[in-house]
């Protein structure tokens with residue numbers, strides 16, 4: 001009998017739930033606004049209680065999150081600045097209400113897993129899924145397993161060079177000002193230029209600056225993690241022409257030092273758009289559920 005899994009992606013703005021076994025085998029799917037923890041957890045519960053019966057549920061949550069299975073606060077959202085969500089027991093609440101094994105990870109780790117299994121990750125042994133949107137984050141997979149380390153990677157808060165003569169904008173991160181996310185996320189673009197990126201024309205200098213910042217952060221990922229491929233998604237990355245600009249700038253920053261065709265003439269096959277679009281997260285949550293163990 002085919003096993004059936006649930007997937008949940010909780011984002012800062014939206015929550016997506018799905019039931020199925022992969023991108024071609026989705027039984028039900030629903031998206032609703034993230035309207036605070038109580039209402040959101042109730043809607044997720046209702047969605048899954050409507051059936052059919054599941055073998056397990058996977059959750060990919062915005063973070064920071066506690067993904068340490070030995071921790072008493074495993075499955076919690078922890079120090080998020082998002083209103084009402086600090087120290088909310090997302091996975092334990094859903095596990096207790098629904099009575100099925102639950103797997104839990106960071107939303108970008110889930111998206112990385114989705115792309116690894118069914119999309120542009122193409123089973124790459126060292127894979128990074130980067131999202132640039134409301135925030136910046138990356139999931140790092142080693143042979144299909146999300147790398148956590150002490151907590152989990154939070155690449156959005158890397159520090160990158162900030163030339164204040166060229167760009168006097170102080171940065172949008174509430175904790176750090178001009179960290180990577182503070183300089184290059186969607187809200188940073190909007191605050192710097194006084195309008196959302198979607199309203200800025202292609203020839204606006206915003207995009208050269210954005211490509212510079214994105215390439216600087218990606219260079220750090222390349223130098224530390226040495227991924228075989230980086231899948232770059234999120235609303236900002238959907239901008240026509242931006243990915244090409246970032247690839248060109250990344251090659252420039254590498255300066256020919258790391259010798260591999262994928263960092264040179266074949267960079268189009270190294271830094272790639274997602275194949276699953278904005279469904280990478282919820283599909284990755286289903287992939288996470290496959291590995292869920294009873295607790």
Ligand code: ZN
Pocket residue numbers: 156157173174175176177179180181182
């Ligand atoms: Zn920051």
